[in-house]
Amino acid sequence: MTLSVRTPVPGNMESVLSGPRGPRKHQLSIARIGIYAFLVMSALFFLMPFWVMIVTSLKTLPEIREGNLFNWPRDLTIEPWINAWFNACTGRDCNGLRPGFWNSVKITAIATVLSITIAAINGYALSFWRYRYANVIFGILVFGAFVPYQVVIYPLIIVMRELGLFSTLASIVIIHTIFGMPILTLLFRNFFASLPMEMFKAARIDGAGFWQIFFRIMVPMAVPITVVAVILQLTGIWNDFLFGTVFAGRQNMPMTVQLNNIVQTTTGVREYNVHMAATILTAAVPLAVYFISGKWFVRGIAAGAVKG
Amino acid sequence: MTVHSVSIKDLSLQYGNTQVLENLNLDIEQGEFIVLLGPSGCGKSTLLNCIAGLLDISDGQIFIGNRNVTWEEPKDRGIGMVFQSYALYPQMTVEKNLSFGLKVAGFKKDEIERRVKKASDMLQIQELLQRKPVELSGGQRQRVAIGRALVREADVFLFDEPLSNLDAKLRSDLRVEIKRLHQRLKNTMIYVTHDQIEALTLANRIAIMKDGVIQQLADPHTIYNRPVNLYVAGFIGSPSMNFLEGQLCQGDEDVFITNNGTVIPVASYDFMQPLNGNTNAVLGIRPEHIVTGSAAEEMPFKVEVDIDIVEPMGSETLVWTKLAGRSLTVSCDGDQQLEPGQRILLGFNPGRGSLFDAESTQRL
Numbered sequence: 001m002t003l004s005v006r007t008p009v010p011g012n013m014e015s016v017l018s019g020p021r022g023p024r025k026h027q028l029s030i031a032r033i034g035i036y037a038f039l040v041m042s043a044l045f046f047l048m049p050f051w052v053m054i055v056t057s058l059k060t061l062p063e064i065r066e067g068n069l070f071n072w073p074r075d076l077t078i079e080p081w082i083n084a085w086f087n088a089c090t091g092r093d094c095n096g097l098r099p100g101f102w103n104s105v106k107i108t109a110i111a112t113v114l115s116i117t118i119a120a121i122n123g124y125a126l127s128f129w130r131y132r133y134a135n136v137i138f139g140i141l142v143f144g145a146f147v148p149y150q151v152v153i154y155p156l157i158i159v160m161r162e163l164g165l166f167s168t169l170a171s172i173v174i175i176h177t178i179f180g181m182p183i184l185t186l187l188f189r190n191f192f193a194s195l196p197m198e199m200f201k202a203a204r205i206d207g208a209g210f211w212q213i214f215f216r217i218m219v220p221m222a223v224p225i226t227v228v229a230v231i232l233q234l235t236g237i238w239n240d241f242l243f244g245t246v247f248a249g250r251q252n253m254p255m256t257v258q259l260n261n262i263v264q265t266t267t268g269v270r271e272y273n274v275h276m277a278a279t280i281l282t283a284a285v286p287l288a289v290y291f292i293s294g295k296w297f298v299r300g301i302a303a304g305a306v307k308g
Numbered sequence: 309m310t311v312h313s314v315s316i317k318d319l320s321l322q323y324g325n326t327q328v329l330e331n332l333n334l335d336i337e338q339g340e341f342i343v344l345l346g347p348s349g350c351g352k353s354t355l356l357n358c359i360a361g362l363l364d365i366s367d368g369q370i371f372i373g374n375r376n377v378t379w380e381e382p383k384d385r386g387i388g389m390v391f392q393s394y395a396l397y398p399q400m401t402v403e404k405n406l407s408f409g410l411k412v413a414g415f416k417k418d419e420i421e422r423r424v425k426k427a428s429d430m431l432q433i434q435e436l437l438q439r440k441p442v443e444l445s446g447g448q449r450q451r452v453a454i455g456r457a458l459v460r461e462a463d464v465f466l467f468d469e470p471l472s473n474l475d476a477k478l479r480s481d482l483r484v485e486i487k488r489l490h491q492r493l494k495n496t497m498i499y500v501t502h503d504q505i506e507a508l509t510l511a512n513r514i515a516i517m518k519d520g521v522i523q524q525l526a527d528p529h530t531i532y533n534r535p536v537n538l539y540v541a542g543f544i545g546s547p548s549m550n551f552l553e554g555q556l557c558q559g560d561e562d563v564f565i566t567n568n569g570t571v572i573p574v575a576s577y578d579f580m581q582p583l584n585g586n587t588n589a590v591l592g593i594r595p596e597h598i599v600t601g602s603a604a605e606e607m608p609f610k611v612e613v614d615i616d617i618v619e620p621m622g623s624e625t626l627v628w629t630k631l632a633g634r635s636l637t638v639s640c641d642g643d644q645q646l647e648p649g650q651r652i653l654l655g656f657n658p659g660r661g662s663l664f665d666a667e668s669t670q671r672l
Contacts, residue, residue, distance in 0.1 A: 199396075203397070205389045208408075208409075217399075
């Protein structure tokens with residue numbers, strides 16, 4: 001038994017439906033196949049170097065000399081990885097990348113936390129506590145983003161020397177904090193500026209002061225933008241080479257600098273497999289950050305773009 | 309000296325070269341519901357922010373409860389405030405939103421609980437206490453925002469366009485609720501809005517503002533029926549007042565002659581001061597004070613006109629026609645059958661209208 005109930009709109013003639021109806025059908029058109037083909041090819045093209053690095057790092061040196069760049073290793077070995085981590089030589093020291101890794105962890109962790117904390121306070125103060133000259137100060141800060149690093153390195157070296165900090169962990173952390181400030185402040189200021197001013201006013205009527213509003217209301221809301229900032233700083237500081245070479249000193253040499261030293265060491269045989277392994281190890285951290293946080297990263301950027 | 313609940317003396321505020329508020333004086337009595345009404349940019353919200361202490365003023369004094377609070381922080385002024393965008397703290401539950409201010413002020417736990425319970429009972433939001441603001445509808449959010457002002461148990465409540473973000477139905481519901489709240493609490497309330505219905509329904513007194521100056525401060529009836537100047541007359545009332553330009557002529561019987569010669573007797577008009585010679589003037593008459601058909605026969609002024617446009621609005625029908633060369637709107641009974649082109653008799657009593665000096669725009 002079929003029962004069809006039709007409820008025409010009152011005061012409106014019911015019309016017979018003809019032609020396309022309901023949801024549109026999706027078909028794999030030629031254009032779509034072309035797009036996918038292009039995407040797959042681009043992906044393969046950009047993955048190629050990475051493939052070469054991985055297979056080379058797993059080959060023995062004699063096999064590398066045969067020159068078959070893309071081949072899967074005949075005698076699979078993880079020796080180069082162990083060497084890269086524990087006993088590759090940088091100059092006279094043969095301790096591998098391990099010390100550099102821990103130095104980078106130290107520098108990145110401290111500088112990331114410090115710079116984001118300061119930038120968040122900056123951004124909050126700039127968008128809610130409209131003190132005099134706030135815009136001028138903000139302008140100067142943002143201008144800092146356009147200053148080429150190389151220009152200020154020498155003066156900074158002198159400043160650090162005069163402060164007695166040159167070649168210390170403190171100096172490299174301070175440098176990263178300073179250079180992260182323009183972009184991070186901009187990020188936080190724009191985020192806080194997108195929040196309703198009335199919320200801040202309500203908090204003031206509720207009697208909360210500068211720090212109470214910051215910690216109890218603003219910080220909990222700023223989680224997405226903080227994740228973006230962490231990603232920016234983590235990858236930026238980890239990948240830094242210039243400041244690491246200049247300011248960190250031998251004891252705090254970051255992983256990137258050490259990698260360079262390993263690869264550039266000119267005595268003896270060039271151990272391509274060790275170099276490849278070392279490079280992948282150094283790049284692993286930012287790579288992991290991107291893979292893990294990809295969704296968050298996009299979400300954070302989108303959150304800044306859409307005014308809530 | 310009498311004690312005012314809120315008193316504003318010679319308040320001025322400048323932003324750079326722009327004078328936002330100028331020498332503003334306003335005394336508000338205990339328990340009064342004052343509405344600041346005006347178009348956007350007239351300084352009404354600015355004035356409210358000054359009273360709240362959220363804006364630093366350029367000159368003048370602000371007294372709340374006979375205490376000079378000009379230099380005090382918002383929290384020390386004894387006020388509660390409700391904002392247009394609700395301004396709830398999104399990461400806190402309703403309960404935490406309500407108690408945040410009390411916690412900051414260092415109240416004891418049981419006192420906080422007592423006040424939150426009282427406010428949530430009053431606003432019927434008990435079952436929402438554990439929810440977060442995103443899980444609430446607009447009307448519920450605004451209730452919570454009102455609750456946040458209530459728990460402060462302040463003497464003065466400030467409302468900054470609290471209903472403007474709500475849809476029409478909720479707006480009228482919550483409007484009644486605010487009125488009920490005021491009757492119950494009997495606190496002083498200062499309410500900013502650009503919605504004249506809200507102003508007329510809620511206020512004990514309305515302050516109509518324009519360009520940072522209060523144009524008229526009076527009870528809704530006076531504002532509506534005896535506007536002090538052309539601006540107030542045109543601003544209040546929807547559909548708005550009809551204006552006819554012409555000359556006021558003194559004689560055995562005072563008459564108003566429109567620019568194209570229509571003579572309207574104004575003997576029934578209650579002048580502020582006796583007429584002094586002939587003056588250029590504007591006659592204002594509200595659409596609902598114009599009657600049609602047989603009722604028009606008894607009016608001091610009556611005329612036959614053609615209907616241009618008919619706008620049925622359900623309860624009433626708005627008729628557009630022309631009088632003395634000017635477009636004129638008349639509010640008619642919604643049951644009347646009216647067609648464009650139809651000829652009708654209409655009339656009004658100028659005594660119910662308003663006459664303004666054409667130059668000074670002040671009421672005559």
